[in-house]
Amino acid sequence: MDAALFKYYVARAGYTLTEVAEYLNINPSTLHRKICGETDFTRGEIVALKELLHLSLDEVNSVFFTENFA
Secondary structure, X not given: OXXXXXXXXXXXXXXXXXXXXXXXXXXXXXHHHHHOOOOOOOHHHHXXXXXHHOOOHHHHHHHHOOOOXX
């Protein structure tokens, strides 16, 4: 999960993280845990975010399916 890129796309679409949480029908603290990688987004949530934020498949992959190598 690329948190910075996710937040960029949220802002680009004109939403706040609180509004995104409401759209997903989850608590803002739950969204925070998902963004921080403590829990995963469900497939349904990713599809909903793709629509809400008008993301292409490449953008979805860049945000949700990144590999971090140390």
